[in-house]
Amino acid sequence: MRVQYAVPVAIFALVALLLGAGLYLNPREIPSALIGRPVPSFQLPPLPGHDPGFSSADLKEGQVVLVNVFATWCVPCRAEHPILLELSKRHEVPIFAIDYKDDPKMAEAWLAEFGNPYSRIGMDKSGRVGIDWGVYGVPETYVIDRTGNIAFKQVGPLTADDMEQKILPLIRQLKARG
Amino acid sequence: MIAEIGHFALVLALMLALVQGSLPVIGASRGNAAWMALAGPAAVGMLAFIAVAFGALTWAYVVSDFTVLNVVQNSHSAKPLIYKIAGVWGNHEGSMLLWVLILSVYGAGVALAGGNLPRGLRARVLGVQAWIAIGFLLFILLTSNPFQRVFPPPPDGQGLNPLLQDPGLAFHPPFLYLGYVGFSMAFSFAIAALIEGRVDAAWARWVRPWALVAWCFLTTGIAMGSYWSYYVLGWGGWWFWDPVENASFMPWLAGTALLHSAIVVEKRDALKSWTVLLAILTFSFSLLGTFLVRSGVLTSVHAFATDPARGVFILAFLVIVIGGSLLLYAVRAPTLKLGGLFAPVSREGSLVLNNLALAVACGAVLFGTLYPLLLDALSGQKISVGPPFFDIVFVPLMVLLIAAMAFGPLLAWKRGDGLDAVAKLRAAFVVTAAVALATWWLARGQSPLPVLGMALVAWLLTAVAVELAQRTKAFRLPFAESWGRAMRMPRAAYGMSLAHAGVALVVLGITASGAWQSEKLGAMKIGDSAEVGGYVFTLAGIEPARGPNYEAQRATIDVTRGGRLVAVMHPETRHYPVPPTDTTEVALQTTPVRDLYAVVGEPDGNGAYAVRIYTKPLIAWIWLGAAVMVAGGVLSLSDRRHRVGAPKRQPRAASAPAPAE
Numbered sequence: 066m067r068v069q070y071a072v073p074v075a076i077f078a079l080v081a082l083l084l085g086a087g088l089y090l091n092p093r094e095i096p097s098a099l100i101g102r103p104v105p106s107f108q109l110p111p112l113p114g115h116d117p118g119f120s121s122a123d124l125k126e127g128q129v130v131l132v133n134v135f136a137t138w139c140v141p142c143r144a145e146h147p148i149l150l151e152l153s154k155r156h157e158v159p160i161f162a163i164d165y166k167d168d169p170k171m172a173e174a175w176l177a178e179f180g181n182p183y184s185r186i187g188m189d190k191s192g193r194v195g196i197d198w199g200v201y202g203v204p205e206t207y208v209i210d211r212t213g214n215i216a217f218k219q220v221g222p223l224t225a226d227d228m229e230q231k232i233l234p235l236i237r238q239l240k241a242r243g
Numbered sequence: 244m245i246a247e248i249g250h251f252a253l254v255l256a257l258m259l260a261l262v263q264g265s266l267p268v269i270g271a272s273r274g275n276a277a278w279m280a281l282a283g284p285a286a287v288g289m290l291a292f293i294a295v296a297f298g299a300l301t302w303a304y305v306v307s308d309f310t311v312l313n314v315v316q317n318s319h320s321a322k323p324l325i326y327k328i329a330g331v332w333g334n335h336e337g338s339m340l341l342w343v344l345i346l347s348v349y350g351a352g353v354a355l356a357g358g359n360l361p362r363g364l365r366a367r368v369l370g371v372q373a374w375i376a377i378g379f380l381l382f383i384l385l386t387s388n389p390f391q392r393v394f395p396p397p398p399d400g401q402g403l404n405p406l407l408q409d410p411g412l413a414f415h416p417p418f419l420y421l422g423y424v425g426f427s428m429a430f431s432f433a434i435a436a437l438i439e440g441r442v443d444a445a446w447a448r449w450v451r452p453w454a455l456v457a458w459c460f461l462t463t464g465i466a467m468g469s470y471w472s473y474y475v476l477g478w479g480g481w482w483f484w485d486p487v488e489n490a491s492f493m494p495w496l497a498g499t500a501l502l503h504s505a506i507v508v509e510k511r512d513a514l515k516s517w518t519v520l521l522a523i524l525t526f527s528f529s530l531l532g533t534f535l536v537r538s539g540v541l542t543s544v545h546a547f548a549t550d551p552a553r554g555v556f557i558l559a560f561l562v563i564v565i566g567g568s569l570l571l572y573a574v575r576a577p578t579l580k581l582g583g584l585f586a587p588v589s590r591e592g593s594l595v596l597n598n599l600a601l602a603v604a605c606g607a608v609l610f611g612t613l614y615p616l617l618l619d620a621l622s623g624q625k626i627s628v629g630p631p632f633f634d635i636v637f638v639p640l641m642v643l644l645i646a647a648m649a650f651g652p653l654l655a656w657k658r659g660d661g662l663d664a665v666a667k668l669r670a671a672f673v674v675t676a677a678v679a680l681a682t683w684w685l686a687r688g689q690s691p692l693p694v695l696g697m698a699l700v701a702w703l704l705t706a707v708a709v710e711l712a713q714r715t716k717a718f719r720l721p722f723a724e725s726w727g728r729a730m731r732m733p734r735a736a737y738g739m740s741l742a743h744a745g746v747a748l749v750v751l752g753i754t755a756s757g758a759w760q761s762e763k764l765g766a767m768k769i770g771d772s773a774e775v776g777g778y779v780f781t782l783a784g785i786e787p788a789r790g791p792n793y794e795a796q797r798a799t800i801d802v803t804r805g806g807r808l809v810a811v812m813h814p815e816t817r818h819y820p821v822p823p824t825d826t827t828e829v830a831l832q833t834t835p836v837r838d839l840y841a842v843v844g845e846p847d848g849n850g851a852y853a854v855r856i857y858t859k860p861l862i863a864w865i866w867l868g869a870a871v872m873v874a875g876g877v878l879s880l881s882d883r884r885h886r887v888g889a890p891k892r893q894p895r896a897a898s899a900p901a902p903a904e
Binding site for chain 2: 086192
């Protein structure tokens with residue numbers, strides 16, 4: 066057997082190993098093309114009984130904001146909910162929400178049952194605003210800086226580690242930047 | 244009952260595949276004619292059983308049999324009949340069934356039309372086809388049974404994603420599969436040739452038509468998919484370097500290289516082991532595409548539902564098929580007989596350059612597609628490789644490829660005269676320079692890319708014309724004589740010219756639509772006007788409308804140019820109740836000169852609507868060019884020499900291992 070004829074099979078062996086590894090990786094953090102860019106402009110009506118609504122203007126008032134995209138039909142959202150509640154009690158950062166393709170009555174019941182960490186909720190019933198944000202799947206969490214630019218995006222539920230090691234340090238840093 | 248018949252038919256097809264994959268291959272190595280002869284009837288029988296299974300699933304869809312889980316999940320009684328049928332392959336299980344159906348159609352094609360193949364080669368080719376079929380049938384029966392029943396049956400189905408209710412999408416997967424699976428023929432021939440240790444001109448002549456058929460289907464499928472994303476997704480783009488698109492593009496690049504290198508084997512008996520390798524790789528990329536789409540390894544906008552069990556199965560299958568065939572290649576390719584020699588400047592040389600450019604391009608797409616995975620596996624970093632990477636890699640490669648495409652057909656086999664080819668291309672140099680200057684003047688201040696693109700278009704189109712003029716001796720002989728030469732030219736020669744001209748037209752569409760498109764993104768109230776690319780778009784009104792299974796808001800946009808009405812466009816936003824989904828319907832007005840493209844979104848609450856309007860000059864040529872390429876392929880297929888029998892093989896010379904190429 067001559068060596069050069071074995072090159073293709075050697076390369077394939079590497080690719081196969083990689084694909085095998087890929088089966089067990091979780092493509093959770095998907096870099097967003099929007100990072101470093103201004104938030105898309107949008108205007109969402111409030112959840113009835115939870116004024117006010119949520120629009121892009123609310124992200125351009127000079128404060129650092131956490132934006133959480135959730136839905137009541139999404140099980141991982143339920144998992145991350147206590148972490149958001151915990152964060153809201155610290156009053157470090159306002160949490161705004163986009164309720165994605167959801168039924169207002171369900172959302173109402175959900176917030177009544179589990180508590181409401183959000184200071185603004187916008188109802189994105191059609192999911193159109195979600196498309197502008199590049200939402201891959203709920204839940205997603207964004208950090209918006211003081212100038213209204215997207216600084217960070219996470220796809221998938223937040224864990225306590227994510228919060229302590231990535232998101233809170235980033236928020237403090239953005240706030241310190243003035 | 245019908246569903247069970249379908250299931251049993253699949254099991255029987257698997258049994259036949261086991262027979263077809265074993266006895267004829269053993270028979271071929273022992274010279275047992277009766278065992279070899281089994282392959283043909285087995286292949287036809289397998290087609291019959293898989294057709295029964297596919298028919299059974301189609302029946303379940305047509306009559307909306309909601310006791311079948313697959314129908315429940317993917318259909319709905321209120322859906323138009325054509326989309327019920329398209330729903331059969333609009334999901335994972337059904338699309339796998341379509342895949343094996345097409346595989347068995349090709350297998351039966353060899354069995355019925357391959358009468359001129361040597362018995363042993365035919366038995367081995369069908370044997371390899373059967374091995375592939377065994378893998379896919381096991382995959383369907385073990386992990387993706389489309390005939391699974393559900394009890395109690397629900398009152399109605401869960402619908403089909405309305406994005407998928409579209410003629411473009413309904414018919415682009417079958418074309419893609421006809422292409423993907425078609426390359427299994429070249430693969431089977433390559434494996435059979437490696438087992439026999441023999442690749443010669445006759446072999447190449449048998450392989451080329453199959454590869455050309457597959458290439459035509461794949462080109463059509465990719466073009467349809469790209470057009471679908473252009474007018475359905477509503478982003479105005481037509482190619483996104485999405486992993487799933489890349490999955491179809493890699494076999495296309497490798498398959499295009501294969502078509503060209505097989506010519507060298509046929510005419511000059513050279514590049515043999517490289518051609519065999521390309522045949523293996525092209526089909527391997529088709530399989531890899533299946534894996535990437537279905538395993539959830541890479542995220543994509545149109546990935547099927549993911550399931551790790553399926554992923555493990557497909558990966559094991561890939562390792563056996565691709566790894567096994569490449570290992571066979573590593574062991575057997577060095578024993579292939581050395582072919583003809585040629586000078587670097589020659590027809591063969593230019594085809595080698597073509598192959599290098601296409602192979603590097605294919606490698607770059609593979610790398611770009613897998614790099615995020617690699618980085619994730621090694622460092623846990625998540626990144627995506629987007630258009631910037633592919634643009635940087637592709638532009639220089641395509642420039643090289645197109646520059647060489649002009650020379651290749653003008654060079655002689657074995658030893659070409661480069662200076663003579665340059666002299667023949669005088670006209671092309673002049674036209675290219677003129678077009679480049681004109682473009683530069685028109686696009687002052689823009690990037691140099693449009694100048695480069697238009698220059699390439701001019702270069703290739705004139706070169707194609709020059710080559711035709713050379714062959715017919717136009718302008719040098721009296722017209723009647725040139726006409727006679729033109730009439731006698733083989734269709735394959737015209738096929739090549741057409742296909743190359745098609746490439747030029749695709750580049751034209753890409754360049755012009757990218758460089759000179761105009762767009763407006765913003766809000767418009769009823770009665771508002773906007774000027775985009777010399778056209779005035781006026782939002783005249785928005786009214787509710789009803790379709791068979793959706794409700795819509797239908798906008799009317801009047802388009803005028805210089806005060807004259809040129810188009811009335813009706814973009815829509817639709818709401819489908821089952822499953823609850825909103826879609827936007829792009830309004831598109833196409834002429835060969837430009838496309839007008841309008842999308843209307845939600846009201847913003849203040850009486851205005853989000854509107855996206857584009858004018859895209861010459862964009863239709865991207866798809867028209869692809870159609871011209873396919874027409875070239877079809878014309879070449881209809882060439883006489885594919886219809887008459889291939890030449891008889893020379894009796895085998897002493898079969899001592901010879902040094903490789």
